Amino acid sequence: MIIKATGIILKEYVVGESDKFITLFTKELGKIQVGAPRAKKFDKGLASGTEMFVYGEFTMTCYKHTYKLVGVEPIFTFHHLREDLFTLSYASYIAEFISEVAVEGSGNEHLLTLMLYTLHSLEKMGSEACERIRRTFEMRALGVLGFMPELDHCVNCTTEIVQDPNKRYTFVIREGGIVCDKCKGVGFGITLSYTSWYVLHYILGSPIKVLYHFEIKPYVLKEIGLVCDALVAYYIEKPFKTLEFIKSLENLS
């Protein structure tokens, strides 16, 4: 059976002399493994069309849940990501993250759209913006995956959280949101400034087209980073190889 799917390549591996395997994240089928025989050596179109980050329409044969690539019509290749090692490393992290959370057999168009906007932003905004883009992606992705943090009501007693620029907020990771002043002791909490609380609102609620169009001060990025690290560790429970690589790059610079 011949099938078509729109998606992006999360991973590519060369097998033997000339064959390749790719991991695709598609709108229709979720995450799938696809064999691409002879893609490395003999077929130039398939060789470039099976590189990591190629977004396009993939034509495959499917037999007993085994997919074989027949052709690729690239829509966007994100080749500028490769011009800077730092940017490429963050893009690889986005791909690893999606690969970890995506499910085989179940498409997630919102997650695919988020990934595409994230890669576009990394490409356009460059290495200076990498960390901000990463944190925005993580928080928004957790929301898309159903782990939407609660910011407006205390996660312990449901009291409304007061907006006050002079106030400090406490985000409790296990409960997945902000607690009121009375409930601060319910679990491990991260203290946030009003600006960080406001930025979290923006990240979770803004239209995706303008999601990355904001600037923040380093201390806000740091606070949001602490929340993201803790939430990702709590919900995804997996160390990411690409993040270890990014850390080693930062230590060199």
Ligand SMILES: [Zn+2]
């Ligand atoms: Zn409370």
